Amino acid sequence: MDFRETDEQQMLREAVDGIASKYGHSYFAGRARSGGNTDELWNELAEGGFLGVNVPAEYGGGGMGIAELAIVLEQLATNGCPLLLLVVSPAICATIIAHFGSTAQKESWLPRFGSGELKMAFAITEPDAGSNSHKIATTATRDGDIWRLNGTKYYISGADESEAVLVVTRTGVDEDTGRGRLSLFLVDLDSAGLDKTLIPVEIVAPEKQFTLFFDNVEVPADRLLGTEGDGLRQVFVGLNPERIMTAAMASGIGRYALEKAAAYARDRSVWGTPIARHQGISHPLAKAKIEVELARLMCQKAAWACDSDADPGVAGEAANMAKYAAAEAALGALDQAIQTHGGNGMSSEYGLADMWGMARLMRTAPVSREMILNFVAQHSLHLPKSY
C-alpha cells in the first residue's frame, strides 16, 4: 500500500494551485456578489487542460480519472474558489457521455468539455422527486423522428451559463414493478419551449440555481443518450463521481478555512500572547484538521475505487462515506475558523462566513446526510431498509 500521490498528481496539484491562487476567494466572492461569472479562471483552467483531465485522451482530454479531477477541484476550493460546475459538467455529464454515448455523440461533445468551450448542466431533481429517482415525472415521448419532453426540473446549477443540459426523463413504466423506465437526453438550453427561472438561494457562488420548465420541447432522436429505458443504471455511473467531487470540494473548503484560522490564531494577540497558545483555540482547530484529513483520505479511496476495476460496491460505499465525512468536516472547520476570528469571522473581508452557504449545501446535496446514513445502515451494516 502506498498513500503518496504520483509525481503527476503532485504536479497537477501545484499547477492548479498556482492558477487558483492568482484569483483567490476575493475574486470568487466578488463575482458571486455582482452576479458575474468566473470566465477568466475557467478559461485559464481550460487552457491548461485541467477541466478535461478525466475525459478520454482520444477525445482530447487528459485520459486520467476522477482522482485527478478531484485534485483540480480540491485545489480550487482550497484557494477559496469552489467551482460548482466542475462537479456537474466534467464529472457527471462527461463521465456518462464517455460511458454510454454513441461514437458520434462522443465526438461532438467530449472534446469541448476539456477545451472549456462546453458547460453542461445536469437535471435529475424534480419538485416531487428528490432522492427518489423512481418518481421522476418529466416525460419524453417519441413523436416520429423526435422526442417531446414535458415536465419540471429544479435546483439545476449553472443553467444560465451552460449550453446544454443532461436530462433524466421517464419514457415508460416497468409493468412488473410499476416503476418508471428512465432515459437520458442531451438538450440544448436554448430549445423552444424550455424556460428557466432563477431560484434565489443564500449561497455565495457565481453559479446560480434554476427551475427548468419543459413544455413540449422537441429533441432530435440523436440526442437520446445510451439505451432507451436504461437511464437509471446509466445515470448512476455519474453519481459516484458527483459524490467524490463534492467531497473534494468540501475538503478544499475545510483546508481553506483551517489555513486562514491557523494564520489568524498565530498572529492575533489579545493578552500579550498569540491566541493560538490557548488550547481553547488550538484544540478545536486540531480536531477539525484531523476530520478534514480523514475525509480527504476517504475521498482518495473513493476516487481510486471509481477509476480502478475495484468492486463497484466499494466505490459506492466509499463515495457516500467520503461525501458525508467531507461535508461534516468542512462545516466543522469553517465554524471553528469563524469562531477563531472572533467578530472578524463574520466580516466580508475575511472571506469565511460567505462560504457557509456552500459548505452547508454539501450536507444536503447531492445526497443528504440522512440518505447516506440510510445507505450505510442498509448496505454496510445489513440493517433493515428504513424507507
Added chain:
Amino acid sequence: MNVVVCVKQIPDPAVPGTLDPQTHTLVREGKLIMDDSDAYGVEMGLQLAEAAGGGEVTLVSMAPAGETSGLRTALAMGAAKAILVSDDALKGSDALSTAKVLAKAIERAQPDLVIAATESTDGYTGTTPVQVAELLGFPSVTFAKKVSVGDGRVHVERQTEAGYDEVDCPLPALVTVTAGVVEPRYPSFKGIMAAKSKPVDQLTVADLGLDAGQVGAAGARSEVTDVTAADERKAGEIVVDEGEGHQNIVAFLEQLKLV
C-alpha cells in the same frame, strides 16, 4: 535554435533548511524541487526556441542521488530533455567546481544559447553562471530583463541600478535572467503527463571526462569556515500620534532622503 537552461534542484525553501555542522553546507536530503528563480529561465528558453521557429530546450542540472523531481517540473513546462549529473564525488562542490561540471555537461548539448538565473535561492553565490561561460569560452551577459535573438546574435536589456544597458553579443553566449524577464507558465496537464517519458540523460563525473580530484570537495577552491546567525531584526519605533504623527513620518522619510 538550441537552448540550454541551467536548473538547480534545491530543498523546498518553505521548509526550514539545516546546515551540516562539520562542513557548514546545506543538507540536501529528501525530495528536491526546482529553484523558483530557474522557472524564468525555462520560460525564456521555451519562448526563444519557439520564436526561432525550431530547436529545443535542454535542461542541465547537477544534483545528489539522481534527483529528477525539479527537472520534471521544467520538463512539464515544455523542455524537451535533460542532462543530470549525479555522483557522490560531487559532494562539497563550491561554485567553481560546480561550474566545471555544468560546463562539461552543457558542451554535450551544443547550445546556441545558455540561460541561467542570476543566482540560486539556496546558495546565493551568483558566480556559477559566469564561471560556466568562461569555461565554455562564451561571452556572458548578466541580469537580463529582456532577451531576444536574431541573426546569430543575442540582444539583452541588462538591468542596472540606474535603468538598463542594451547589450548585443554573438552566439553562442550565456545569459543570466532576472525574475522580471518573463512570466513563467504553469505546466499544462498534457505537459505534466508527458514529463515522465521525456529523456533524462544521467551522467557521472567520469562520463564527463573529469577526474574526481577536480570536482566536489576535492576540487573546491573555497571553503565555508564559519557560519554566524544573522542579527534578529530590531523592533520598530512606535510613535503615538498626538496630532503630530504626520510630522514624524515626514521627518523619517527625510532622514532616508526619500522626500
